[in-house]
Amino acid sequence: VQLQASGGGSVKTGDSLRLSCAASGFTLRDYAIGWFRQTPGKEREGVSCISSSSSDGNTYYADSVKGRFIISRDNAKNTVYLQMNSLKPEDTAVYYCATGPFCKTWMLHTTERDYWGQGTLVTVSS
Numbered sequence: 001v002q003l004q005a006s007g008g009g010s011v012k013t014g015d016s017l018r019l020s021c022a023a024s025g026f027t028l029r030d031y032a033i034g035w036f037r038q039t040p041g042k043e044r045e046g047v048s049c050i051s052s053s054s055s056d057g058n059t060y061y062a063d064s065v066k067g068r069f070i071i072s073r074d075n076a077k078n079t080v081y082l083q084m085n086s087l088k089p090e091d092t093a094v095y096y097c098a099t100g101p102f103c104k105t106w107m108l109h110t111t112e113r114d115y116w117g118q119g120t121l122v123t124v125s126s
Helices: none
Strands: 002-006 009-012 017-024 032-038 045-050 059-061 069-074 079-084 093-100 102-104 107-109 120-125
Touching: 002 093, 017 032, 017 093, 017 120, 032 069, 032 102, 032 107, 045 069, 045 079, 045 102, 045 107, 059 069, 079 093, 093 107
Parallel strands: 009 120
Antiparallel strands: 002 017, 017 079, 032 045, 032 093, 045 059, 069 079, 093 120, 102 107
């Protein structure tokens, strides 16, 4: 059972990246999925959340990324994506994905039984 985040890289202001959160050993569609990010010395912050396919499948975004980021899921590929457009230096962080039972708006609610990806680094330079 594994959740793997990938797709990070080094880009310039205004560029785009697409992060992937792929699951193996279990089915992502049954979970709400959230993306978080963290920079050194700061608390982890929620970025976006998508409800499970068995609920309403709604998407939510933090104000800091609203209008620039898009979260989506491809159930056939057992993967959730975070399309990040118009990237800014302040988006630089390690991005993590996680499973949870539901979204509390853009914050995923997680429990000790949920899964976390290992993180993927996004660096945006001016």
